[in-house]
Amino acid sequence: MADQETARFVMSINRKAEAAKIMKQVMAALEEKGYNPKNQLVGYFISGDPTYITNHQGARAIIRKMERDELLEVILAEYLEQLGN
Numbered sequence: 001m002a003d004q005e006t007a008r009f010v011m012s013i014n015r016k017a018e019a020a021k022i023m024k025q026v027m028a029a030l031e032e033k034g035y036n037p038k039n040q041l042v043g044y045f046i047s048g049d050p051t052y053i054t055n056h057q058g059a060r061a062i063i064r065k066m067e068r069d070e071l072l073e074v075i076l077a078e079y080l081e082q083l084g085n
Contacts, residue, residue: 015066015070015074016074016077018065018066019066019070019071019074019075020074022062022063022065022066022071023071023075025057025059025062026041026053026059026062026063027041028057029053029054029056029057029058029059029062030053030054030056030059032056032057033054033056035054040052040053040054041053044063044068045068045071045072048068050063050064
């Protein structure tokens with residue numbers, strides 16, 4: 001069996017900024033419509049079903065500008081960075 005190296009993901013600063021902008025816009029739209037953003041986003045990230053995200057303010061289209069795994073990578077990286085501080 002050949003050695004397999006772990007894949008490395010590197011996200012540029014621009015992608016981090018884009019992810020932050022997307023998340024802020026989507027969270028604001030969800031809050032405006034009276035939804036709990038955390039619950040709706042968890043549903044979206046786990047299922048991949050975009051109907052967890054409201055169409056209000058174009059939020060459903062906005063969140064689909066970036067792949068779910070890319071958004072999760074940014075969220076997790078930020079969380080882990082905060083744990084380290």
